[in-house]
Amino acid sequence: MIASRLVAWQRRHGRNDLPWQNTRDAYRVWLSEIMLQQTRVSSVVPYFLRFVERFPTVQALAAADEDEVLALWSGLGYYSRARNLHRCARELVERRGGVFPSEPAELERLPGVGRSTAAAIAVFAFGRRAAILDGNVRRVLARWAGIRGHAGEPAVLAALWSAAERELPHDSLEAYTQGLMDLGASLCSRTRPACGLCPIAENCVARREGLLDSIPGRRPPRALPLRERTWLVIRRAREVLVEKRAPAGVWGGMWSLPEAEADDAGNAAELALRRFALRTRAGVELAAVDHVFTHFRLRARPVVLECEDARACRDGDPRAGRWLALERADDAPLPAPVKTLLRALREPLREPDAGSGTGGSATAA
Numbered sequence: 562m563i564a565s566r567l568v569a570w571q572r573r574h575g576r577n578d579l580p581w582q583n584t585r586d587a588y589r590v591w592l593s594e595i596m597l598q599q600t601r602v603s604s605v606v607p608y609f610l611r612f613v614e615r616f617p618t619v620q621a622l623a624a625a626d627e628d629e630v631l632a633l634w635s636g637l638g639y640y641s642r643a644r645n646l647h648r649c650a651r652e653l654v655e656r657r658g659g660v661f662p663s664e665p666a667e668l669e670r671l672p673g674v675g676r677s678t679a680a681a682i683a684v685f686a687f688g689r690r691a692a693i694l695d696g697n698v699r700r701v702l703a704r705w706a707g708i709r710g711h712a713g714e715p716a717v718l719a720a721l722w723s724a725a726e727r728e729l730p731h732d733s734l735e736a737y738t739q740g741l742m743d744l745g746a747s748l749c750s751r752t753r754p755a756c757g758l759c760p761i762a763e764n765c766v767a768r769r770e771g772l773l774d775s776i777p778g779r780r781p782p783r784a785l786p787l788r789e790r791t792w793l794v795i796r797r798a799r800e801v802l803v804e805k806r807a808p809a810g811v812w813g814g815m816w817s818l819p820e821a822e823a824d825d826a827g828n829a830a831e832l833a834l835r836r837f838a839l840r841t842r843a844g845v846e847l848a849a850v851d852h853v854f855t856h857f858r859l860r861a862r863p864v865v866l867e868c869e870d871a872r873a874c875r876d877g878d879p880r881a882g883r884w885l886a887l888e889r890a891d892d893a894p895l896p897a898p899v900k901t902l903l904r905a906l907r908e909p910l911r912e913p914d915a916g917s918g919t920g921g922s923a924t925a926a
């Protein structure tokens with residue numbers, strides 16, 4: 562049993578004053594748990610504080626415009642979390658008067674809440690007894706119990722859940738749950754875990770058998786397919802045209818640059834005329850923007866088109882998108898790589914170096 566050692570260690574060395582701790586406010590607990598999915602605590606803290614300042618209650622979040630929610634989320638990645646968060650708030654307010662359920666099984670039925678997140682909310686907001694198994698906790702339990710293989714394999718995942726349930730104590734559940742999270746985020750790191758300081762080192766199989774490099778097992782390698790696209794950067798003085806993306810799929814519901822097939826780069830001006838009734842003059846093609854999603858790699862080639870006749874622009878027509886001032890791009894609900902590109906457009910344009918790209922980070926749609 563690891564519980565008593567872990568609880569004692571957490572109380573002494575763990576994190577006990579994060580902005581979503583020391584409260585039974587299910588709204589704050591839920592919000593933090595959604596933000597923490599696949600994201601580090603240090604990245605989440607400023608987003609969490611901005612969110613609760615702007616939306617102090619689930620009712621305030623439910624009443625918000627989706628664009629505002631996405632704008633506040635912009636940069637945190639995995640945008641489906643933001644859309645589900647908003648949907649979940651609306652569902653809670655409409656169907657349950659804004660009251661969160663306390664049972665893990667009921668929590669799990671809410672949009673964007675999986676088994677581990679439901680358990681964490683139940684523990685921290687309601688003091689329930691439930692096992693969590695987020696990414697860091699999987700690593701700790703896999704090493705401690707000597708569970709080989711990658712958690713993407715159903716048998717491995719089942720063995721991990723079974724270890725999580727088996728070790729779950731009957732009391733001090735919050736300190737125990739937080740302790741597992743803290744251990745995974747600190748001492749039991751992916752590379753070079755600090756086993757000498759670990760409170761559960763004594764019975765750790767991976768440590769004893771020298772398996773720290775092989776447990777947890779790596780994901781079988783897979784080549785991510787490449788999707789190539791053209792981005793139309795239609796400029797009118799210090800503004801660019803952006804349009805709202807479809808609600809489902811990559812960057813769903815966010816605003817972005819109009820997109821076209823990769824081989825449409827040469828017809829960009831014609832597309833601008835056809836899709837937006839805008840007469841434009843083809844400008845420079847900028848360096849490609851590369852971005853890695855969980856299931857594919859995106860390579861977007863931005864083509865800058867200067868709008869020739871500002872009076873021809875159909876302002877107010879939703880089919881025509883919306884003009885966005887470059888200076889306001891940082892606060893708009895745009896994906897991070899688009900923001901980076903628009904930030905660069907505030908400076909005078911330069912021809913790209915051959916073969917260069919702006920790079921990108923890994924996110925999920």
Ligand code: SF4
Pocket residue numbers: 701704705748749750754755756759760761762763765766767768773
């Ligand atoms: S002993 Fe090392 S590998 Fe085992 S749980 Fe502790 S930090 Fe992780």
